[in-house]
Amino acid sequence: MVVVISCSHFPDDERIYHKEIKTILEEGYFVKYFTFAESIIDINDKNIIHINYDKSKYSLSDYLKLVDVELMKDPPKVIHIHEPELLPVAIRLKKTYNTKIIYDVHEDYPSMIDTFSRLNKPLRSIKIRYWKIKERQYLKYVDEIFIASPGVINSGFANQGFNPVLLENYPLKKLIKKININSKKKNSLIYHGNIAPERGISELIKSLSIVIKEVPGISLSIYGGFRTRSYRKELIKLVNSLNLDNHITFYKHIEHEDIWRHLRESLIGVIPFNDTPLTRVNTPTKLFEYMAAGCHILSSSLPPVTRYDARIKFFPPGDISSLASSIVNTFNNIVEDDILYNQEKIKSTYHWEQNKKKIKETYSQLYK
Numbered sequence: 135m136v137v138v139i140s141c142s143h144f145p146d147d148e149r150i151y152h153k154e155i156k157t158i159l160e161e162g163y164f165v166k167y168f169t170f171a172e173s174i175i176d177i178n179d180k181n182i183i184h185i186n187y188d189k190s191k192y193s194l195s196d197y198l199k200l201v202d203v204e205l206m207k208d209p210p211k212v213i214h215i216h217e218p219e220l221l222p223v224a225i226r227l228k229k230t231y232n233t234k235i236i237y238d239v240h241e242d243y244p245s246m247i248d249t250f251s252r253l254n255k256p257l258r259s260i261k262i263r264y265w266k267i268k269e270r271q272y273l274k275y276v277d278e279i280f281i282a283s284p285g286v287i288n289s290g291f292a293n294q295g296f297n298p299v300l301l302e303n304y305p306l307k308k309l310i311k312k313i314n315i316n317s318k319k320k321n322s323l324i325y326h327g328n329i330a331p332e333r334g335i336s337e338l339i340k341s342l343s344i345v346i347k348e349v350p351g352i353s354l355s356i357y358g359g360f361r362t363r364s365y366r367k368e369l370i371k372l373v374n375s376l377n378l379d380n381h382i383t384f385y386k387h388i389e390h391e392d393i394w395r396h397l398r399e400s401l402i403g404v405i406p407f408n409d410t411p412l413t414r415v416n417t418p419t420k421l422f423e424y425m426a427a428g429c430h431i432l433s434s435s436l437p438p439v440t441r442y443d444a445r446i447k448f449f450p451p452g453d454i455s456s457l458a459s460s461i462v463n464t465f466n467n468i469v470e471d472d473i474l475y476n477q478e479k480i481k482s483t484y485h486w487e488q489n490k491k492k493i494k495e496t497y498s499q500l501y502k
Contacts, residue, residue, distance in 0.1 A: 136163045136497070137210040139201060139224075141170040141194060141217050145177055145186055146390045148419070149240070149282065149303050150216055153486050155182065157493045158214075166210065170197045175389065198223055209233060212500050218243060221272040228275045234500040238280040239298075241416060243269070243288055248411035249332055270294060278496050285415035285438060299492050303419040304484045305426040309394055313428035313477060315470055317399070321349050323461065324400035324429065326357035326393055327420055329384075332413060334406030334434065335369060337454050341406075343376045344458035349465050355400065357385045357393060394427060402464055403429035407436060409451035414438070422484050425476035430468065432460050443479060445472035 136158055143150055145167070155165055159181055167177070169186045177184045185204070187197045202223050205213070209231040213224045216238045227233040244262045251258045266289035273279075279291055279298040291298050329335055335356065345352055360366040373382050397403065403424030407413040417438040424431045425444055433439045434451040447464055449456040 135166060135208070135210040136212045136214060137166045137168070137205060138214045139168045139216065139220050141197060141219055143169065143216065144171050144173055144387065145169045145175045145184060148390045149301075150238075151177060152390055153303075153306065153489070154214075154238075154301075154493060157490045158497060160490075161494055161497060163497065166204075166208075168201050168204070170194070194219065202226065206230070212236065212497065214238060216240065218269065218272075221269075221276075225272065225275045234277045235275060236278045236280060236496070236500070237273075237276045238282075239286050239288060240282045242283075242286045242412070245411040245415045249413075266290070277500060280493075280496075283415065283417040283438065285417070287415075299496060301489045301492060302417060302422075302484070304422050304486045304489065305480060306486045307481065310426050310477065310480060311398060311428075313398075313470075313473060315428075315468065315473070318401045318428075319353065319399050320401070321352045321465055322400045323352065323354045323402045323404055324357070324397060325354070325404050325406070325420075326397070326423075327418070328361060329356065329358045329369070330361035330365060332408050332410045334408045334452065336372060337408070337452055337457065338404060338406040339369065339372055339376065339378065339382060341454045341458040341461065342378055342381060344455065345461045346378070346381065348462045352381055352461075352465075354382045355385065355396065356382065357388060357396065359387045394423075397423060397427035397429060400427075400429055401468070402461065403427070403431050404461075405431070405433035405439060406457060407434045407451060409434070409436065413451075422480060425484070426480045428473050428477055430464050430473060431476065432457070432464060442484070444476050445469075 138155055140150055158165055165182045167182055167184045170189050171186060172188055172190050173186060187200060205227055209227055210233055212234045213227055214236040215224050224235045228235055243265060247262050248258055251261060269289040273294055279296050280301050281298045282303055284300060342354060373379060405418050405420060413436055421439055431446045433446050433448055435448040436451060447460050449460045
């Protein structure tokens with residue numbers, strides 16, 4: 135049996151469930167999947183047991199204790215974890231039952247600390263050093279490491295004898311549909327993902343107050359969850375103050391399969407990230423989704439986006455005027471060849487199917 139655990143993702147997370155777990159199931163493994171989310175999504179099926187603990191009813195420490203009890207009753211051969219908070223649970227299994235551990239690293243945690251911590255720079259540096267020391271101690275028990283981006287380094291995996299398996303969050307080929315430019319909503323702009331200050335959402339909203347003078351019919355759809363309630367209030371106040379209520383709509387997180395319809399209907403997909411330690415490292419999954427869905431792409435000129443072979447209009451991070459100009463210029467100059475080129479790159483190069491073999495080989499080695 136394989137156990138997959140997450141404590142910060144929705145049950146239908148694209149990487150965890152739709153890509154990795156479904157790849158594992160293809161090989162005939164039985165999977166028990168634990169999640170910690172405010173969700174009613176039920177993905178129990180023939181070879182998968184899904185157990186979700188509602189985070190509005192349980193604390194994280196309660197969740198970890200409940201999962202620990204379940205695992206001790208029925209220990210797995212392999213445990214596949216998706217957050218560092220889960221390492222102690224996995225290591226306890228390792229020590230007791232010699233369970234194999236896959237540590238799936240989605241983010242570069244030192245960069246996260248550097249971006250989000252309110253501590254001053256010297257104290258942040260100390261906190262980062264402490265995290266790296268702590269992670270190195272945990273890694274003594276880890277068997278394999280998956281990383282979601284080539285920029286993820288953390289405590290220096292290679293220096294500790296690991297050869298991390300790079301599994302970038304490319305789309306599944308089955309989600310690629312023939313592009314029909316005429317079916318897209320006129321003057322439509324979309325953003326989906328986490329809604330937080332470092333994502334540049336405030337700057338995106340402010341840019342629309344400039345764009346609207348040239349493109350009065352513009353509409354921006356924003357899908358995702360707010361990181362904090364205070365930031366939600368801040369953005370709604372900003373939209374109201376700029377009289378953009380009729381042009382900007384916020385939507386809650388929707389199921390993975392449903393977002394693709396909205397992506398295909400949108401003319402422009404935007405990645406307005408600000409320049410932070412985290413956004414200089416982590417690759418935005420939405421880049422590949424926009425490419426696959428046939429959106430024109432506007433993005434901040436940050437290394438995780440510029441390194442790919444794609445036709446993208448770039449603007450300096452945080453530059454509201456340049457972002458506004460890029461939006462107006464794109465609406466006025468739709469280049470269908472760019473859209474088709476990007477989708478073909480997904481079909482030929484940036485697709486999830488090339489990652490399946492890596493996952494299957496890793497599991498095969500651990501099950502020997």
